[in-house]
Amino acid sequence: xxxxxxxxxxxxDYRWEIPQSYKPGMLVxxxxxxxxxxxxxxxxxxxxxxxxxxxxxxxxxxxxxAMPDIHWGYGFPIGGVAAMRARDGVISPGGVGYDINxxxxxxxxxxxxxxxxxxxxxxxxxxxxDIPSGLGTSGRIRVDKRELDKVLLHGARWAVEKGYGWAExxxxxxxSGAMKGADPDRVSARAKDRGLPQIGTLGSGNHFLExxxxxxxxxxxxxxxxxxxxxxxxxxxxxxxxxGLGHQVCDDYLKVxxxxxxxxGIQLPDRQLACAPFSSPEGQSYFAxxxxxxxxxxxxxQAMAHWARESFSQVFKRSPQELGMRMVYDVAHNIAKVEExxxxxxxxxxxxxxxxxxxxxxxxxPDVPARYQKVGQPVLIPGDxxxxxxxAVGTEQGMKEAFGSTCHGAGRLQxxxxxxxxxxxxxxxxxxxRRGITVKTGSWSGLAEEFSSAYKDVAQVVEVAHNAxxxxxxxxxxxxxxxxx
Amino acid sequence: xxxxxxxxxxxxxxxxHGKGLEEAFASAALGLFSLITDPETVKEITSRELVxxxxxxxxxxxxxxxxxxxxxxxxxxxxxxxxxxxxxxxxLVARAYGEKADxxxxxxxxxxxxxxxxxxxxxxxDGYRVQVxxxx
Numbered sequence: 001x002x003x004x005x006x007x008x009x010x011x012x013d014y015r016w017e018i019p020q021s022y023k024p025g026m027l028v029x030x031x032x033x034x035x036x037x038x039x040x041x042x043x044x045x046x047x048x049x050x051x052x053x054x055x056x057x058x059x060x061x062x063x064x065x066a067m068p069d070i071h072w073g074y075g076f077p078i079g080g081v082a083a084m085r086a087r088d089g090v091i092s093p094g095g096v097g098y099d100i101n102x103x104x105x106x107x108x109x110x111x112x113x114x115x116x117x118x119x120x121x122x123x124x125x126x127x128x129x130d131i132p133s134g135l136g137t138s139g140r141i142r143v144d145k146r147e148l149d150k151v152l153l154h155g156a157r158w159a160v161e162k163g164y165g166w167a168e169x170x171x172x173x174x175x176s177g178a179m180k181g182a183d184p185d186r187v188s189a190r191a192k193d194r195g196l197p198q199i200g201t202l203g204s205g206n207h208f209l210e211x212x213x214x215x216x217x218x219x220x221x222x223x224x225x226x227x228x229x230x231x232x233x234x235x236x237x238x239x240x241x242x243x244g245l246g247h248q249v250c251d252d253y254l255k256v257x258x259x260x261x262x263x264x265g266i267q268l269p270d271r272q273l274a275c276a277p278f279s280s281p282e283g284q285s286y287f288a289x290x291x292x293x294x295x296x297x298x299x300x301x302q303a304m305a306h307w308a309r310e311s312f313s314q315v316f317k318r319s320p321q322e323l324g325m326r327m328v329y330d331v332a333h334n335i336a337k338v339e340e341x342x343x344x345x346x347x348x349x350x351x352x353x354x355x356x357x358x359x360x361x362x363x364x365x366p367d368v369p370a371r372y373q374k375v376g377q378p379v380l381i382p383g384d385x386x387x388x389x390x391x392a393v394g395t396e397q398g399m400k401e402a403f404g405s406t407c408h409g410a411g412r413l414q415x416x417x418x419x420x421x422x423x424x425x426x427x428x429x430x431x432x433x434r435r436g437i438t439v440k441t442g443s444w445s446g447l448a449e450e451f452s453s454a455y456k457d458v459a460q461v462v463e464v465a466h467n468a469x470x471x472x473x474x475x476x477x478x479x480x481x482x483x484x485x
Numbered sequence: 486x487x488x489x490x491x492x493x494x495x496x497x498x499x500x501x502h503g504k505g506l507e508e509a510f511a512s513a514a515l516g517l518f519s520l521i522t523d524p525e526t527v528k529e530i531t532s533r534e535l536v537x538x539x540x541x542x543x544x545x546x547x548x549x550x551x552x553x554x555x556x557x558x559x560x561x562x563x564x565x566x567x568x569x570x571x572x573x574x575x576x577l578v579a580r581a582y583g584e585k586a587d588x589x590x591x592x593x594x595x596x597x598x599x600x601x602x603x604x605x606x607x608x609x610x611d612g613y614r615v616q617v618x619x620x621x
Contacts, residue, residue, distance in 0.1 A: 074603040074620075098599055098620045136522075136561050136586030136593045194558045204596040205621045244558040247598040247620065251551060254602070271602055442588075446595045485596070 004048045008032075008039075014468035017063075018052050025267065026055035031063035033402075033468045038068055038460060050077040053269045057082065058277070059089015061343050061350065067357050067407040068464035069456060073097070075272025078356035081405045084278065086338055086349040090266065091283045092275035093253045093290070095353030097334040100249060100290055101297035102207075102241030103174075104331055104380040105305055106391065108227040110324030111234040111316065113213045117480065119315055120211070120438045124481040126311040127209055128440040131304050133485030134201025134243065135442060141199040141303060148192055149184040151199060155295030156330075159302035164200075165309075169302060171369050172327040174359065177298040181338075183288035187245070188252050191289075195245030195296055200303030202240050204443065204485040206450050208385055209308065210237040212477030215388065219474045222375040222393050226328045228475050235477050236312075236325070237389055238304050239382050241334065242297035249293045253286045278351050287336070287351075294335055301330055328391070329369075329378035333358045333408035341403050352403045360394030360406040360471045368394075379471050383458040384410045385439075385450060385482045386432060390462045390473060397469035406471035407462065410455035432482070441484040450484070488516035491616070498604070498618035506542065507572040509613040510549055514567045514581070517550055517600075520619065521557065522591045527565035530584035538576040542607040545575055546615055550600035553581060557597075561586040597621050 009017040016039065018030030030051040034042060042048060047070050054076055055064035061083055070079035075094035084090055116123065132139050143151065151158045156170055156177025170176045184192075202209065214233040217223045228235070242249075257274035260282040266275060276282035305327065309320035316323060336353045343350075361368050361377040368377045376393035383389045398404055428448045432439050441447045459476075466473045486508055488501035499516035503509030518524045535552045539545040556562045564583030571578035586593065599620045606616040 074601055074618075098601075133596075135596045136557075136563070136588055136591065138561070190555065194555065197559065197561075204593075205598075244555075244598060248555075251599050443592070443594045449595075 001045055004043045004046055006048060006052065014464055018048065020055070023052050023269070025269065026052060027060050028055050028063050030055055030066070032066045032070065033464060033470060034068050034070070035460065035464050038456065038464060041456065042070055045072040047072040047077040050075065051080065053273060054080060054082050054095070056267070056269055057084060057090050057092060057273065057275060058266060059084035061085060061348065065402055065405070067405070069356065069407045069409055069461045073355065075270050076355045079407065080355045081353065081357045081402060083341065083350040083352045083403050086278050086351050089278055089351060090275035091278045091287055091336055091351050092273055092353065093250050093257060093286055094272045094274065095355050096250070096290055096336050097355045098247045098250045099241035099334050100246035101294035101332040102334040103297060103301065104333065104382055105238040105301045106328040106380050107236040107305060107308070107325050108328060109234045109236065109312065113232045113234060113480065115316070116211065116234045120481045123211065123311065123315045124438050124440045124483055126315055127308060127483045130307045130311045131209065131483065132201050133204060133442050134198045135204055135485055138197035139199055139201040143196065143199065145192060145196070148196055151299045152184040152187060152292035152295055153182050154178050155298035156302040159299045159306070164303045164306035169305065169327045173298060173330040174332050177302060177330070179291040179294045181288055182291035182295050184292050186285045186289040187249060187292050191245050191248035191252060194248050195243070198243040198245065200300055201243060202304065202485045203243050204446055207240045207485060209483040210382065210385065210389060210479045211481035212237060212389055212479045214475060215478045216476045217474070219393070219472060222474045225371055225375045226378055226391065226474070227324070227326055228328070228391065236308055237380065237382055238301055238308065240297070240301055240304065242293045243300070245296050246293040249289045253289060256282055257286065290336060294332060298330065329380060331358050331380050339403065350403065352405070354405055356408050357405045358408045359404055360392070360398050361404045362394045362396040362399045365399070376472070379406055381407060381458060381462055382409050384455040385479060385484070386435060386437065387458065388476050388478045390458065391475045392462065392466070392471040392473050395469055395472055398471055402470055406465045410458040410461060437479050437482055439482045439484065447484055486512055488512045490516070490520070496618055496621055498616065500614060500616045502612060502614055504612045506574065506607070506613045507569045509615045510546065511567040513546065513550060513615055513617060514553055514564065517553060517597060517619070518564055520595060520597055522563055522593055524565040526591050527563045527583050529566060529582040531562070532580050532582045533562065535579045535581065540575065542574040543605045545577060546607060546617060547600045547602060547605065549577065549579070550617060554597055554599065556581070563591060595621050
């Protein structure tokens with residue numbers, strides 16, 4: 001692949017600009033949050049060209065942005081943030097991605113490393129059998145089509161009402177686990193067929209469960225608000241999305257949008273940027289279908305959190321309540337949201353696309369749950385299963401500059417094939433064992449593809465977001481157990 | 486006839502060859518199921534018919550592969566052989582032969598969620614060469 005050789009203007013140590021003049025048709029400049037070191041890696045692929053291409057989308061305001069974990073995606077870069085005016089701008093399925101509401105959920109426990117370590121193998125095996133991957137087999141939840149519509153409308157709330165979890169979980173979930181504007185009638189029969197057997201399944205790819213141990217706290221007040229209290233405390237992270245249903249919604253609407261873009265006379269430099277005006281029937285239809293898929297993903301993570309609580313309860317012979325398995329938060333990192341933001345002193349209603357980026361609202365924002373009003377919205381940044389994961393919070397600076405957004409993960413460095421060439425699955429298991437990580441997976445080759453060397457160092461990514469002021473580091477956890485589909 | 490796995494940072498793709506376009510489509514389908522499992526372990530116990538159309542051969546390739554992914558997702562079906570009753574560059578009628586996934590016999594390597602339009606190619610030279618990237 002050719003190295004990207006376009007123009008980059010350094011604004012400060014963490015901000016680089018692609019001038020609007022780079023390509024005729026760009027409506028705003030590009031802005032990349034990165035460091036010298038990360039940027040060198042980014043230039044090895046065409047992700048920065050994609051940042052420039054996104055700047056063509058009608059109604060885009062401020063900048064076409066990229067978070068420090070940017071890498072090459074389809075049409076939009078992964079790690080991209082783009083906000084369009086709701087009044088006359090567009091919505092694009094590519095700006096959300098195939099895995100609608102791929103996201104992360106974090107739970108605390110009152111257990112310490114010393115208590116969990118002797119039972120880690122049993123725990124990981126139990127999590128593996130209690131939480132189905134849904135590959136080549138159906139999930140544990142059986143619903144009919146009518147019930148599936150309720151899942152699409154009510155998301156995590158549906159799951160809690162069915163007994164999967166606690167009412168307080170909803171307060172600790174972005175959008176309270178059910179995005180408004182969902183309309184199951186906008187989701188194709190084909191997407192629903194794919195969704196029926198997969199509710200509450202983990203999936204494969206880079207989706208995983210991680211039993212982690214709190215290693216370092218950077219912001220004790222924020223950590224305390226989250227129930228993250230002492231080094232050595234065991235945490236549980238769930239990384240999953242909307243499975244085949246979300247993919248089908250994306251695929252369906254890419255076709256609708258390609259045709260719509262032509263009809264509305266929207267010129268695009270890349271077919272996968274297909275879009276339609278947000279206010280158009282196509283735009284509204286996609287938004288309603290996307291919100292439905294997002295709700296499906298929240299119901300999934302809710303069910304998985306419930307079963308994870310049961311797994312812990314079985315292994316440690318105490319109730320989930322006694323084990324202190326409260327939710328810290330649940331974030332979506334592939335989604336488009338209608339939000340109010342101030343741009344150049346003007347209050348605007350925007351369609352904020354975050355594709356591989358996390359919402360990170362500041363203290364005092366009305367959408368931040370009461371218990372986090374003073375510290376800001378928790379941001380959950382999973383690593384690569386082999387090193388560490390981070391917790392951060394949103395900031396005022398990030399709100400002003402980046403529509404309240406920050407990074408979402410490590411960002412790939414190596415292709416899956418290259419990762420697999422350099423490491424075989426069982427070597428990965430040995431390497432993880434050497435690092436004190438017990439792993440259970442349905443696919444060793446899949447695991448090799450997801451191994452640490454395939455990713456950027458998430459610590460560097462989080463550091464850039466922290467230093468740029470987009471989010472503030474709160475804590476770091478190191479995995480001791482991993483379950484992967 | 487045949488296929489190779491190709492690289493993309495985020496995902497995985499295949500390049501498939503065939504003397505005719507339909508042979509290249511069959512190779513691409515076999516390539517897809519080789520990403521999911523080992524197709525040699527898949528017996529021909531059942532079959533499904535797919536009737537598909539698209540505006541161009543590239544679009545038809547995506548429809549074809551996504552049709553098979555759909556059957557894996559919904560019915561847990563794995564396929565190892567493909568026949569075309571009808572084949573035109575924008576329309577096909579095919580039958581895919583295989584069986585329901587049995588985790589004790591079929592190693593599931595990875596779930597493929599969609600064939601994408603990214604870097605999608607259908608080329609004619611000495612035979613046909615098709616390229617497709619999957620979201621996994």
